[in-house]
Amino acid sequence: MSxxxxxxxxxxxxxxxxxxxxxxxxxxxxxxxxxxxxEATAGQPLYDGLGFRGFIxxxxxxxxxxxxxxxxxxxxxxxxxYKKNNQHILSRLxxxxxxxxxxxxxxxxxxxxxxxxxx
Amino acid sequence: xxxxTVDLFSGRPNPSWIVSDSKGDELLKRIASEKQVISKPSAGYDGLGFRGIKxxxxxxxxxxKLPSSFTIANGVxxxxxxxxxxxxxxVDQMAGYEKFSMDVHRITPVNKEIQKIxxxxxxxxxxxxxxxxGYLKFKHRRPGGSAIRVTVxxxxxxxxxYEESKFNPxxxxxxxxxxxxxxxxxxxxxxxxxxxxxPGRFTGQQAATMSCQEVKAAAMRDGLVExxxxxxxxxxxxxxxxxxxxxxxxxxxxxxxxRGFWGHKPGGTAARNYDNSNVLITDPRTCDRGAxxxxxxxxxxxxxxxxxxxxxx
Numbered sequence: 297m298s299x300x301x302x303x304x305x306x307x308x309x310x311x312x313x314x315x316x317x318x319x320x321x322x323x324x325x326x327x328x329x330x331x332x333x334x335e336a337t338a339g340q341p342l343y344d345g346l347g348f349r350g351f352i353x354x355x356x357x358x359x360x361x362x363x364x365x366x367x368x369x370x371x372x373x374x375x376x377x378y379k380k381n382n383q384h385i386l387s388r389l390x391x392x393x394x395x396x397x398x399x400x401x402x403x404x405x406x407x408x409x410x411x412x413x414x415x
Numbered sequence: 416x417x418x419x420t421v422d423l424f425s426g427r428p429n430p431s432w433i434v435s436d437s438k439g440d441e442l443l444k445r446i447a448s449e450k451q452v453i454s455k456p457s458a459g460y461d462g463l464g465f466r467g468i469k470x471x472x473x474x475x476x477x478x479x480k481l482p483s484s485f486t487i488a489n490g491v492x493x494x495x496x497x498x499x500x501x502x503x504x505x506v507d508q509m510a511g512y513e514k515f516s517m518d519v520h521r522i523t524p525v526n527k528e529i530q531k532i533x534x535x536x537x538x539x540x541x542x543x544x545x546x547x548x549g550y551l552k553f554k555h556r557r558p559g560g561s562a563i564r565v566t567v568x569x570x571x572x573x574x575x576x577y578e579e580s581k582f583n584p585x586x587x588x589x590x591x592x593x594x595x596x597x598x599x600x601x602x603x604x605x606x607x608x609x610x611x612x613x614p615g616r617f618t619g620q621q622a623a624t625m626s627c628q629e630v631k632a633a634a635m636r637d638g639l640v641e642x643x644x645x646x647x648x649x650x651x652x653x654x655x656x657x658x659x660x661x662x663x664x665x666x667x668x669x670x671x672x673x674r675g676f677w678g679h680k681p682g683g684t685a686a687r688n689y690d691n692s693n694v695l696i697t698d699p700r701t702c703d704r705g706a707x708x709x710x711x712x713x714x715x716x717x718x719x720x721x722x723x724x725x726x727x728x
């Protein structure tokens with residue numbers, strides 16, 4: 297059986313490939329757990345144009361969590377839920393991205409994301 | 416077994432009869448071997464006078480692999496001459512089919528008088544066929560026509576031509592794997608590689624930095640040329656593309672479509688023809704490319720042609 301891969305993607309580019317970090321199962325599970333505790337909200341289209349489109353947290357198989365500044369879309373197989381996002385989750389995501397960007401290749405980018413998303 | 420209806424009259428019911436004999440079988444075999452004589456019902460001439468003969472199958476056996484209904488001699492069949500000839504043959508055989516009685520026969524009987532009227536109208540239709548075809552061409556015209564791709568003269572460049580294609584976002588958007596694995600460069604070049612193609616990758620040297628100069632050079636190594644360096648007809652189809660840059664960060668491409676707008680595909684998101692302000696893109700130089708945000712594709716690098724020989728990967 298192939299090993300599940302857990303990823304945190306910064307969905308921002310059009311031409312270049314997005315920065316993607318392979319993260320541990322523990323980090324993925326902890327984030328997923330905390331996101332699931334958030335308040336549910338009505339579904340709405342997520343921003344998908346040019347520019348920063350948020351974080352994508354996934355196990356690359358069945359769970360895809362799209363995280364934007366104020367809203368989170370959780371897709372688990374065919375089931376879709378929406379949650380109201382908060383600053384705590386955003387801070388955690390930015391910390392995880394910085395932690396896994398060991399070579400600091402995306403330091404400036406992550407800084408810009410923090411500037412946009414964090415109050 | 417099939418029903419014949421001659422689309423002719425305006426007030427009274429059209430002549431109609433049912434065919435269920437060996438002559439009918441022969442007729443269907445003939446039509447099946449000359450499919451260029453048939454067209455879709457309601458696709459053709461709709462004015463006064465003879466408007467074609469409609470054939471409707473009355474059983475579900477799909478005999479001779481013909482459609483369940485079709486029309487002969489309504490102005491749109493591929494072979495007009497053969498179609499008119501066939502129409503005359505069908506009407507020539509109508510005598511004797513009054514035995515299958517239909518309600519309309521009380522007002523429009525199947526007899527020699529009606530046959531003469533129909534034949535006369537087919538003669539007139541044949542005389543007027545050029546006018547009828549001209550009318551149909553006008554009736555069915557749409558801005559840009561229905562062609563998937565058209566060749567246009569580049570208004571900015573004397574003597575240069577390129578091709579604009581019909582906007583077809585479903586090709587890129589319906590399959591999640593296609594959407595995720597093809598980016599703006601794939602879309603601009605109009606080539607689904609499923610590799611998230613990069614300028615210069617195929618030719619072994621991608622852009623070292625995200626600048627107009629570097630990305631443009633990489634794309635030109637793939638075979639793109641600057642606008643107004645005309646591509647010959649042998650490079651058909653030739654796309655008109657536009658390149659923009661978020662300096663130091665990323666690049667983005669647009670492609671000119673039919674009907675005066677541009678299409679694009681931001682990374683793994685959906686292909687679309689509107690900008691960040693949800694406005695139809697008529698000029699990539701002035702559309703919203705991230706205005707007011709930190710990831711703004713501020714630099715317009717230029718327009719390019721991408722011909723058939725451009726390979727991306």
